[in-house]
Amino acid sequence: MKEFPQISEAELEVMKVLWELKQATSSQIIEKLTKVKVWKPKTIQTLLNRLVAKGAVKAEKLSSKAFVYSPIIDETEYKAFASRSFLDKVFNGSLSLMVTSFVRGQKLSVEEIERLKKLLEDEVTK
Known part of the structure; x- marks a missing residue:
């Protein structure tokens, strides 16, 4: 990286x-x-x-x-790096722990939940 x-x-x-x-x-x-x-x-x-x-x-x-x-630094590359760094630092690299923390800590709308489901389904089929 x-x-x-x-x-x-x-x-x-x-x-x-x-x-x-x-x-x-x-x-x-x-x-x-x-x-x-x-x-x-x-x-x-x-x-x-x-x-x-x-x-x-x-x-x-x-x-x-x-x-x-x-x-000099590309925005997309930096965001990916910063996200990974945050994930490693705060959630020991566990994406599922991070998502669980965000989902339980926020009130998600039905639309947001549907978007998340679709995103996960799309990733599984890649």
Whole structure:
């Protein structure tokens, strides 16, 4: 399995913006994040710098002060890695224990239960 850098929850919020925009300047990222987070621009810039240092984000110089940032890590691959990591850490790798925990802890609608049944049936027939 591909290795990924450890990404904090705050850094993940920056990654989500970059995955959505594909590439952006720090100003664009700051504008988008300050609409949903109570973060100072300097905090967002620090998170961007950390992601660059970790090899999760690429920074290309546009001018003497401006950079354009783009994700190096693929969103789908990272989500699969993070899901597996969570499963291993919290449920000792047991998918059935995790599903049981979520199902018992949530009120599922009839539609959600039917979707889950179909998903499981489709996986069995693959």
